[in-house]
Amino acid sequence: MSALRFPENFVWGAATAAYQIEGAAHDDGRGPSIWDTFSRTPGKVHQGHTGDVACDHYHRYAEDVALMAELGLRAYRFSVAWPRIQPDGSGPVNPRGLDFYDRLTDALLARGIDPIVTLYHWDLPQTLSDRGGWTNRETAEHFADYALAVHARLGDRIRTWTTLNEPWCSAYLGYGNGVHAPGEQDPGAAFSAVHHLLLGHGLAARALRSAGAETVGITVNPADVRPADPASAADAAAVRLVDGLHNRIFLDPLTGAGYPDDVLEHVSRLVAPTFVRDGDEKTIAAPLDLLGVNFYAPTYVAGRTDGAGGGGAYPGTEGAVEFLPPAGPLTDMGWMIEPAALTRLLERIATDYPGVPLMITENGAAFPDKAGTEHPDGPGQVVDADRIAYLDGHLRAAHEAIARGVDLRGYLVWSLLDNFEWAEGYRKRFGIVHVDYLTQRRTPKSSARWYQEVISRNGL
Numbered sequence: 001m002s003a004l005r006f007p008e009n010f011v012w013g014a015a016t017a018a019y020q021i022e023g024a025a026h027d028d029g030r031g032p033s034i035w036d037t038f039s040r041t042p043g044k045v046h047q048g049h050t051g052d053v054a055c056d057h058y059h060r061y062a063e064d065v066a067l068m069a070e071l072g073l074r075a076y077r078f079s080v081a082w083p084r085i086q087p088d089g090s091g092p093v094n095p096r097g098l099d100f101y102d103r104l105t106d107a108l109l110a111r112g113i114d115p116i117v118t119l120y121h122w123d124l125p126q127t128l129s130d131r132g133g134w135t136n137r138e139t140a141e142h143f144a145d146y147a148l149a150v151h152a153r154l155g156d157r158i159r160t161w162t163t164l165n166e167p168w169c170s171a172y173l174g175y176g177n178g179v180h181a182p183g184e185q186d187p188g189a190a191f192s193a194v195h196h197l198l199l200g201h202g203l204a205a206r207a208l209r210s211a212g213a214e215t216v217g218i219t220v221n222p223a224d225v226r227p228a229d230p231a232s233a234a235d236a237a238a239v240r241l242v243d244g245l246h247n248r249i250f251l252d253p254l255t256g257a258g259y260p261d262d263v264l265e266h267v268s269r270l271v272a273p274t275f276v277r278d279g280d281e282k283t284i285a286a287p288l289d290l291l292g293v294n295f296y297a298p299t300y301v302a303g304r305t306d307g308a309g310g311g312g313a314y315p316g317t318e319g320a321v322e323f324l325p326p327a328g329p330l331t332d333m334g335w336m337i338e339p340a341a342l343t344r345l346l347e348r349i350a351t352d353y354p355g356v357p358l359m360i361t362e363n364g365a366a367f368p369d370k371a372g373t374e375h376p377d378g379p380g381q382v383v384d385a386d387r388i389a390y391l392d393g394h395l396r397a398a399h400e401a402i403a404r405g406v407d408l409r410g411y412l413v414w415s416l417l418d419n420f421e422w423a424e425g426y427r428k429r430f431g432i433v434h435v436d437y438l439t440q441r442r443t444p445k446s447s448a449r450w451y452q453e454v455i456s457r458n459g460l
């Protein structure tokens with residue numbers, strides 16, 4: 001295959017999230033989050049794994065930043081743990097929590113790595129959850145205060161701020177099917193959470209911009225929703241419904257179009273959307289400098305009229321929509337590998353929501369690679385050809401989107417390190433760097449060395 005070069009100044013980096021790597025769950029005044037509670041609830045997380053220690057990044061950040069520099073990363077996307085900054089989610093700011101991100105930011109900048117901050121990657125302070133979490137409008141207001149507190153400390157050094165990571169997951173998995181914290185199963189709560197997450201984004205984005213933030217954005221995980229049978233009208237209707245509940249419910253209001261009528265009608269069948277107040281849609285439509293896109297796999301659906309569809313995580317689709325079992329080669333998550341879906345998705349976003357620069361803020365794959373004390377591929381080696389193939393395919397797909405005119409600014413691999421994969425615990429490994437959880441030893445996998453080459457060549 002011929003060489004592919006990415007645009008000059010294309011941002012190459014990696015991403016992680018606080019609860020998944022930091023550990024130090026009780027250090028320096030950190031308060032409890034919904035993931036501390038959820039992971040301690042029997043049956044919720046694989047083998048009762050928790051983020052108490054994780055990759056111990058809180059104590060090993062300097063070593064990890066050195067590794068990033070060795071790999072040539074130009075950017076590093078990390079999230080700030082709200083409960084470190086405000087242990088109860090509101091009120092006094094904990095300076096020792098901010099100190100950690102201050103040290104991390106300085107370490108990154110000293111190595112020429114651009115920090116990209118995510119303010120919320122799912123670790124809601126437990127106290128706020130006890131008051132309703134994202135179903136309570138006050139959480140959105142507290143989120144803006146918290147964003148300002150972080151900006152007040154780091155705003156002199158951090159250029160790129162993203163508010164939420166994947167609000168779809170927070171709302172539908174957290175409050176809809178309950179597979180994520182806080183584990184509620186209530187369709188009305190899921191939609192109320194969607195709205196308050198978006199409102200929190202809008203309030204925080206406005207506050208950050210007034211405080212002088214240079215680049216303000218949000219990260220979503222939009223779906224490339226495809227029909228099982230392209231000729232079927234029922235399947236087309238299922239695509240439209242799932243697209244509405246996954247993509248348009250977020251992207252339309254974020255870009256100023258307000259909630260789509262068909263989506264509001266669907267929501268109204270499950271809950272009266274009284275949580276949407278006058279002026280909210282305007283707040284949510286705060287100008288976006290960057291839209292982060294997290295992508296892993298496409299979604300294939302079929303329309304059912306016999307009430308036999310599973311409905312998946314989408315409230316109100318039970319019986320009417322069947323989510324097809326993933327086909328073809330799968331990752332260790334059981335997710336399909338179809339890079340062309342990424343090109344389609346990026347093109348679609350660029351077409352339907354023009355004018356917003358895009359960045360792939362997560363893309364990667366879990367594979368059960370082994371190292372160290374387990375089954376070494378050789379001394380100090382973790383050979384992960386399957387991950388390289390996945391990343392190579394998706395980078396080619398991203399390049400194709402750029403060639404078709406999409407304004408794609410960068411690519412951040414998920415993830416730098418193997419880490420706590422939420423309900424799956426530590427059994428799923430997404431890292432380009434292997435973590436031995438017994439010793440905390442880091443071993444760059446072959447994919448890390450491959451990625452290092454990609455970055456140095458600015459292409460494939």
Ligand code: IFM
Pocket residue numbers: 017020166294362414421422430
């Ligand atoms: O690990 C997660 C991450 O926290 C959010 N996006 C998807 C990843 C893989 O499931």
